Amino acid sequence: MEALVIGAGPAGLMAARELARAGLRVTLAEGKPSAGRKLLMAGKSGLNLTKDEPFEDFLAAYGARADCLRPMLEAFGPEAVQDWAREHGQQLFTGSTGRVFPRVMKASPLLRSVLAELRGLGVDLRTRWRWTGWQDDAVSFDTPEGPQRLSPAVTVLACGGASWARLGSDGGWSAYLASDALAPFRPANMGFLVDWSPHMASHFGQPVKGVELQAGTARSRGEFVISATGLEGGGIYEVSSALRDGAPLLLDLLPDLSADQIAARLAKARARDSLGNRLRKALRLEPAKLALAMEFARTAPDLPAALKALPVPLRGPRPMDQAISTAGGLRLEALDAGLMLRARPGTFAAGEMLDWEAPTGGYLLTACLATGLWAGRHAAAYARAL
Incomplete structure (x- = not known):
């Protein structure tokens, strides 16, 4: 059974891990030459993993989307994020405001460990694979070897938002989804x-x-x-x-x-x-x-x-491409409770491409990881039921 994950940011990396752990053969397609570029950028100012505070206070940071995200954050919330980082060899500390950081204050050691884990699970990372939509039931890519088409049992979209295009989050994926499934992109966490x-x-x-x-x-x-x-x-x-x-x-x-x-x-x-x-x-x-x-x-x-x-x-x-994150994207109403697209069974979505927003302070990364894990687990369950 084959699974495809599009996007090798935090949500995509987590989805790929869950699918591989469930026994699926996973291809992880990334449009840029390497994985986790926006994560590495975040680490340049100190990688704020999550925030240590009462769960209801943490959840409230997601505003109108708090209720939708609750089950995902209950499954993989601030404590789970910290445990996950420690499993990857990171010593953590909590600042006076409750923000949690690796002691090394950067993302590269964590990312290297995550990628090593995925390699050990047999995940096939393909870089410079730019998603170009669907042709009939096949998923299409422009690649260094020319156009490629895959027909996986399940797909997880983790394509990012619409800020920092040079790091891979350009919102171009929105051209391949129905307009009524999308909320307009707007800058978030910006000057x-x-x-x-x-x-x-x-x-x-x-x-x-x-x-x-x-x-x-x-x-x-x-x-x-x-x-x-x-x-x-x-x-x-x-x-x-x-x-x-x-x-x-x-x-x-x-x-x-x-x-x-x-x-x-x-x-x-x-x-x-x-x-x-x-x-x-x-x-x-x-x-x-x-x-x-x-x-x-x-x-x-x-x-x-x-x-x-x-x-x-x-x-x-400031311009949207200079914002830390974006609001808008794929409406949660276009997805079922397992983050599967209602209009395309077998295709799931996760991360910043979903229509939610939160302030900086660990909320962004935690929700990307949580939705990636949730989509990966539900995609694996869907594949097993085929």
């Missing part, structure tokens, strides 16, 4: 563009800490960075879906002080000092916070209130 005045240039690259970000009902106390084009970083990513959907960005530059306390401190400042000096001396604002205050609150009629809810005018999100 936002801001038209800065010239005085901000000296602060480009500076981190901003100890600020609360608000976008609609979404809030974050995460760190972010002032860049030449706008705002980037984890704090922005946590509220990015609300910002993308039109909520204004408000910054509380002094979340541990009330507006009255701010007003009282400013009242004690020397009146002849410049506004910048009064903010710096009375409120001890760090340079990056002070720059933001001067950029957007200089003429505010109620300065304490403005510092508690500083409006930052955004010009929109």
